[in-house]
Amino acid sequence: MSLKKIAVLPGDGIGPEIVAEAVKLLECLQQDFGFGMEIESAALGGAGYDQSGDPLPQETLALCQQADAVLLGAVGGPQYDTLERDMRPERGLLRIRTELELFSNLRPAMLYPQLASASSLKDEIVAGLDIMIVRELTGGIYFGQPRGIRELENGERQGFNTLVYAEHEVDRIARSAFDIAMLRNKKLCSVDKANVLEVSELWREVVIKVSADYPEVELSHMYVDNASMQLVRAPKQFDVMVTTNMFGDILSDTAAMLTGSIGMLPSASLDSAGKGMYEPIHGSAPDIVGKSMANPLATILSVAMMLRYSLGEAELANKIDLAVGNVLNQGFRTADIADGGNSVSTVAMGDAVVAAMRALSS
Numbered sequence: 001m002s003l004k005k006i007a008v009l010p011g012d013g014i015g016p017e018i019v020a021e022a023v024k025l026l027e028c029l030q031q032d033f034g035f036g037m038e039i040e041s042a043a044l045g046g047a048g049y050d051q052s053g054d055p056l057p058q059e060t061l062a063l064c065q066q067a068d069a070v071l072l073g074a075v076g077g078p079q080y081d082t083l084e085r086d087m088r089p090e091r092g093l094l095r096i097r098t099e100l101e102l103f104s105n106l107r108p109a110m111l112y113p114q115l116a117s118a119s120s121l122k123d124e125i126v127a128g129l130d131i132m133i134v135r136e137l138t139g140g141i142y143f144g145q146p147r148g149i150r151e152l153e154n155g156e157r158q159g160f161n162t163l164v165y166a167e168h169e170v171d172r173i174a175r176s177a178f179d180i181a182m183l184r185n186k187k188l189c190s191v192d193k194a195n196v197l198e199v200s201e202l203w204r205e206v207v208i209k210v211s212a213d214y215p216e217v218e219l220s221h222m223y224v225d226n227a228s229m230q231l232v233r234a235p236k237q238f239d240v241m242v243t244t245n246m247f248g249d250i251l252s253d254t255a256a257m258l259t260g261s262i263g264m265l266p267s268a269s270l271d272s273a274g275k276g277m278y279e280p281i282h283g284s285a286p287d288i289v290g291k292s293m294a295n296p297l298a299t300i301l302s303v304a305m306m307l308r309y310s311l312g313e314a315e316l317a318n319k320i321d322l323a324v325g326n327v328l329n330q331g332f333r334t335a336d337i338a339d340g341g342n343s344v345s346t347v348a349m350g351d352a353v354v355a356a357m358r359a360l361s362s
């Protein structure tokens with residue numbers, strides 16, 4: 001059996017603390033579930049800059065290019081904020097996404113029923129929420145040309161950006177979303193603004209064309225203004241949503257906040273072959289570094305996504321999701337989700353997940 005190569009990039013701040021717990025879980029999969037893997041670590045972000053003067057060192061990029069999947073902690077920290085822009089940790093992250101051509105960004109918003117009170121919405125609206133937002137990540141208005149600020153004849157300045165999508169860009173993000181819908185409840189909602197924008201008209205046309213290859217998936221369309229309303233009115237109507245870079249940027253943050261717990265949410269960015277980089281949605285949390293307060297569950301759930309979407313191990317992924325649910329049922333909480341009650345350390349939470357996972361191996 002060939003070993004899966006996993007590149008591990010702990011990054012900065014709480015990154016190394018939370019990634020250590022995810023690696024502990026991977027080692028449990030290797031020992032107790034026969035999962036064949038090889039792990040190699042490298043520096044990214046501020047750690048890369050400290051090590052070799054570049055937030056994306058050449059050897060880190062090479063390692064990630066050769067790997068089957070990449071697991072990332074988080075990058076950034078106040079000590080790097082005064083560096084010139086190209087040397088800042090976040091630039092390393094943007095560059096690695098571009099270099100690996102990760103155009104499909106998967107942002108789940110799921111809320112374990114045990115944590116429903118963390119949301120600002122009523123329990124019955126969000127308990128058990130499980131949405132996947134698929135956001136196009138490398139095109140659209142954030143990259144379209146021409147862009148800039150120009151001076152008009154009357155001397156007034158005018159800012160402008162261009163919203164463009166070529167057919168192949170819509171086709172590949174649509175396929176990525178349909179593939180994910182096939183692994184879930186086979187319901188896909190495409191979000192656009194086809195009543196106003198020509199680019200959305202083309203988007204919708206291409207999504208409908210791709211749907212012919214996925215007859216089992218129930219496809220619907222929604223205008224973005226309505227989608228933002230529906231996300232806070234009745235979010236459980238959605239399974240998978242697919243949308244453009246900018247609409248996805250906004251909707252995925254709304255969806256994440258429905259859950260109220262930033263330390264619980266994983267994410268993935270995939271290329272056209274399904275290779276991906278997996279990371280928690282939160283940052284490096286400089287305010288809690290070294291205090292053993294960081295919640296490792298977003299990173300642990302990122303491992304589950306990695307197994308499901310890049311490594312063809314959906315069963316193991318389901319087991320991790322179940323183990324996390326069991327740990328929450330047992331009452332384990334890090335400070336961010338403890339609601340003022342007793343909390344456990346980062347390491348104790350990681351140990352609890354490994355123990356819950358082992359209990360599922362027999």
Ligand code: NAD
Pocket residue numbers: 018073074075076077078090093262263279280281282283284285286287288293294295296298336
């Ligand atoms: P943040 O997500 O790091 O922190 C926001 C708040 O959430 C903080 O109070 C933090 O303590 C808390 N928090 C975050 N993750 C947590 C966890 N796992 N457990 C418990 N509490 C957690 O956002 P920020 O403070 O705006 O940014 C801090 C640094 O992270 C900045 O340098 C920023 O650029 C960087 N950042 C990196 C990424 C990334 O690596 N993908 C994403 C966002 C921000």
